[in-house]
Amino acid sequence: xxxxRHFRPTSARIMKSASHxxxxxxxxxxxxxxxxxxxxxxxxPVDLPRGFVIVGADAPIEHxxxxxSGIGSVVTVAAETQRAEAGMFGREGFAPTSAGVGGTISVQxxxxxxxxxxxxxxxxxxxxxxxxxxxxxNLLARFIQAFSAQISYTALSNITCQVDERLARWxxxxxxxxxxxxxxxxxxxxxxxxxxxxxxxxxxxxxLEGRKLIQAERGRITIRDRKGMxxxxxRTYGKPEEEYRRLIGEF
Amino acid sequence: xxxxRHFRPTSARIMKSASHxxxxxxxxxxxxxxxxxxxxxxxxPVDLPRGFVIVGADAPIEHxxxxxSGIGSVVTVAAETQRAEAGMFGREGFAPTSAGVGGTISVQxxxxxxxxxxxxxxxxxxxxxxxxxxxxxNLLARFIQAFSAQISYTALSNITCQVDERLARWxxxxxxxxxxxxxxxxxxxxxxxxxxxxxxxxxxxxxLEGRKLIQAERGRITIRDRKGMxxxxxRTYGKPEEEYRRLIGEF
DNA sequence: GGAATATTGTCCGCCACCGTACCTAAAACC
DNA sequence: GGTTTTAGGTACGGTGGCGGACAATATTCC
Numbered sequence: 368x369x370x371x372r373h374f375r376p377t378s379a380r381i382m383k384s385a386s387h388x389x390x391x392x393x394x395x396x397x398x399x400x401x402x403x404x405x406x407x408x409x410x411x412p413v414d415l416p417r418g419f420v421i422v423g424a425d426a427p428i429e430h431x432x433x434x435x436s437g438i439g440s441v442v443t444v445a446a447e448t449q450r451a452e453a454g455m456f457g458r459e460g461f462a463p464t465s466a467g468v469g470g471t472i473s474v475q476x477x478x479x480x481x482x483x484x485x486x487x488x489x490x491x492x493x494x495x496x497x498x499x500x501x502x503x504x505n506l507l508a509r510f511i512q513a514f515s516a517q518i519s520y521t522a523l524s525n526i527t528c529q530v531d532e533r534l535a536r537w538x539x540x541x542x543x544x545x546x547x548x549x550x551x552x553x554x555x556x557x558x559x560x561x562x563x564x565x566x567x568x569x570x571x572x573x574x575l576e577g578r579k580l581i582q583a584e585r586g587r588i589t590i591r592d593r594k595g596m597x598x599x600x601x602r603t604y605g606k607p608e609e610e611y612r613r614l615i616g617e618f
Numbered sequence: 619x620x621x622x623r624h625f626r627p628t629s630a631r632i633m634k635s636a637s638h639x640x641x642x643x644x645x646x647x648x649x650x651x652x653x654x655x656x657x658x659x660x661x662x663p664v665d666l667p668r669g670f671v672i673v674g675a676d677a678p679i680e681h682x683x684x685x686x687s688g689i690g691s692v693v694t695v696a697a698e699t700q701r702a703e704a705g706m707f708g709r710e711g712f713a714p715t716s717a718g719v720g721g722t723i724s725v726q727x728x729x730x731x732x733x734x735x736x737x738x739x740x741x742x743x744x745x746x747x748x749x750x751x752x753x754x755x756n757l758l759a760r761f762i763q764a765f766s767a768q769i770s771y772t773a774l775s776n777i778t779c780q781v782d783e784r785l786a787r788w789x790x791x792x793x794x795x796x797x798x799x800x801x802x803x804x805x806x807x808x809x810x811x812x813x814x815x816x817x818x819x820x821x822x823x824x825x826l827e828g829r830k831l832i833q834a835e836r837g838r839i840t841i842r843d844r845k846g847m848x849x850x851x852x853r854t855y856g857k858p859e860e861e862y863r864r865l866i867g868e869f
Numbered sequence: 870g871g872a873a874t875a876t877t878g879t880c881c882g883c884c885a886c887c888g889t890a891c892c893t894a895a896a897a898c899c
Numbered sequence: 900g901g902t903t904t905t906a907g908g909t910a911c912g913g914t915g916g917c918g919g920a921c922a923a924t925a926t927t928c929c
Contacts, residue, residue, distance in 0.1 A: 836896080
């Protein structure tokens, strides 16, 4: 079973997304027709290359991004040497979350981790829509709550788990957000996201590879045994994903 | 400067809270009059003794709690031996957050860490109010976003900081939520919240005490140098509090 | 094809924290 | 007042991950 299965749009969604490509984003896809009429025209398509900064830490928000493919990382930054990923999102979410409740400044940095494309709206349009479009506002709020659950599990795994377990959880979350079983990643980048040394990532990957859970090549990791990975991740994977499904629906 | 100063209600607030004691809660205090008319009558006063469980992990939500004094802890639970605090809240918030967007199940466990009192509403009333009372809904959503920022800093400090630095941050956050400089806490309880061994808390407290930042007695910790604590906490304290002020206002 | 660069593999000493155990002192109880 | 309970102090070996350095491959670029 590949991750693609989890995320392959249903035929109904395919038809809908044919009407507007932005509806590949799970949140936008759930908007009622009377709200899409106003939201969709305000969207501007954007390519999201790896490393693209959606918003800086403590920086004013200019646009709100709805990703259709690729992965974004939300990174907490306290100092140059003190930074770590809080959570990640793909086409099931949006960023920066603060804009979803009327905020104008982002606490965290948000950057593209796996390249893709999506759409963006000027902050002002989002802010206004929050009061005029209740379903839109509630949808964004629901995502913030689901994402908050994800972050709380990041916090948990950061103290209770060893590097290899945290890595397993992180790879599973990436897997959920890409098509297929291959993910383009370097050890160095992973080490930044997990907040560990680069060599720690190398040895942790060797552990997973030794258990036949993944296959690691230069700049690319292939998931081979998803179920085994979940067992290895020591119960830190799954609950936040459940919360998303309860509050919003399938990824 | 004591924490009490931060939280002492302004004279305007005192007058308002005289009209209804639940308005000591910062969120309820910000509701417009036309919304309080419906929200306040649905509130039931509750005592919140230490250890009281507001909601269990993965459990259905029955009531939504608005604290007026004391501190609640939001704890992520993956297994009996795998649990750690994600964040804490006092009269500036509510719990469980999931109910604030229409959820009926709480991912995390929420329990009372420092005793106090507050008010609670049946879940059903909250859920209905979300669609009929837009300011109420937005206020809860703003708190969820602010709390999410707090959790992301917990996640950061969990990997980048040593136990004594994390302890300093945690004590500062407690200090913000009690009146005065004394906090009733045992090493054992702190160790549960920080996810470390109890002896690690003892030695970390000795470090802070050696620097004259706190004074530790049996079952009680007194903050003596708030500024020094902030310096010691290595930039992991402050940003989430800023986000709260930006989105909602003073604590 | 060869040089420069990016990525990955491996080693070493170090230390913060762990698990566990045991002891002391303060408070509560009868 | 003496016993039980609860909270705090200390010790010890073990270890996961750190900081840092260096070597060995793939890729890319000229």
